[in-house]
Amino acid sequence: MRIDVVTLFPEMFGVVRDLGVTGRAHAQGRWALHAWNPRDFTSDPHRTVDDRPYGGGPGMVMMAAPLEAAVNAAQAARAAQGLGPAPVALLAPVGKRYDQAGAEALAASDGLILICGRYEGVDQRFIERCVTHEISLGDFVLSGGEIAALAVIDAAVRLLPGVLNDGDSALQDSFNDTLSGLLDSPHYTRPEVYEGAPVPAPLLSGHHANISRWRRERSLALTVARRPELIESARAQGWLSLADERFLAELAGEPLPPLPAKRRRGSKPKAS
Numbered sequence: 001m002r003i004d005v006v007t008l009f010p011e012m013f014g015v016v017r018d019l020g021v022t023g024r025a026h027a028q029g030r031w032a033l034h035a036w037n038p039r040d041f042t043s044d045p046h047r048t049v050d051d052r053p054y055g056g057g058p059g060m061v062m063m064a065a066p067l068e069a070a071v072n073a074a075q076a077a078r079a080a081q082g083l084g085p086a087p088v089a090l091l092a093p094v095g096k097r098y099d100q101a102g103a104e105a106l107a108a109s110d111g112l113i114l115i116c117g118r119y120e121g122v123d124q125r126f127i128e129r130c131v132t133h134e135i136s137l138g139d140f141v142l143s144g145g146e147i148a149a150l151a152v153i154d155a156a157v158r159l160l161p162g163v164l165n166d167g168d169s170a171l172q173d174s175f176n177d178t179l180s181g182l183l184d185s186p187h188y189t190r191p192e193v194y195e196g197a198p199v200p201a202p203l204l205s206g207h208h209a210n211i212s213r214w215r216r217e218r219s220l221a222l223t224v225a226r227r228p229e230l231i232e233s234a235r236a237q238g239w240l241s242l243a244d245e246r247f248l249a250e251l252a253g254e255p256l257p258p259l260p261a262k263r264r265r266g267s268k269p270k271a272s
């Protein structure tokens with residue numbers, strides 16, 4: 001996967017390129033990062049990339065031409081590598097909220113060009129000409145798109161094959177299909193008692209089925225409390241077992257769904 005970032009602050013991307021899990025994966029060549037500074041695509045002595053907004057008002061607006069030239073350079077560099085044109089995503093509070101499905105889609109692709117806005121934003125004509133997606137990190141306003149782009153990249157790179165040490169650990173994370181899209185359960189490590197608080201007994205039992213059940217029930221309880229809509233989508237997908245439904249009913253103080261009738265050994269099913 002090749003990620004190109006158009007940014008006035010290329011040095012900020014050392015965080016994902018050089019450090020931690022994503023840094024190791026970059027060194028191993030599992031993904032590549034290229035940063036393009038719009039200032040390098042200006043022709044005036046001041047290397048101007050912004051100007052005052054038409055119609056007045058506070059702040060500055062990023063000019064279309066340096067951004068478009070940077071995108072063209074990134075696409076040309078991809079083509080020189082034998083890659084097709086990449087989608088171009090602008091980080092913007094007005095965009096579609098980035099989520100785990102978005103990270104999975106990016107990890108399954110051959111890359112993306114990310115545009116980091118600054119100031120009041122970017123000239124709309126650049127968006128109309130060059131941008132294929134607008135991505136938001138959430139309902140808040142950052143000073144620039146860089147921190148949002150770092151989050152987009154990190155969430156996708158850790159999903160690439162071979163990036164995480166324990167291949168299963170992404171599968172156990174919140175929002176993963178393997179966890180039925182629920183929130184992750186709490187985690188504990190040594191010591192067994194910390195400041196008087198013990199590790200929950202099922203985790204010390206060594207009984208794998210009980211440990212799995214305990215984790216599942218903690219996931220269900222946390223998701224009910226914090227993100228009840230995720231329970232509804234798991235149910236709609238058919239991802240909740242009868243044991244899950246019985247636990248949820250118990251949690252809500254509702255009558256428990258009946259267990260399936262057990263056939264006695266040797267008895268024949270009733271003819272209907």
Ligand SMILES: C[S@@+](CC[C@H](N)C(=O)[O-])C[C@H]1O[C@@H](n2cnc3c(N)ncnc32)[C@H](O)[C@@H]1O
Binds near residue numbers: 090116140143145
């Ligand atoms: C100060 S913000 C501009 C906010 C813009 N005037 C608005 O109200 O929608 C500067 C840049 O930060 C980035 N940014 C800010 N908040 C963001 C968010 N929640 N998600 C993604 N990018 C964001 C965008 O690239 C934006 O162009």
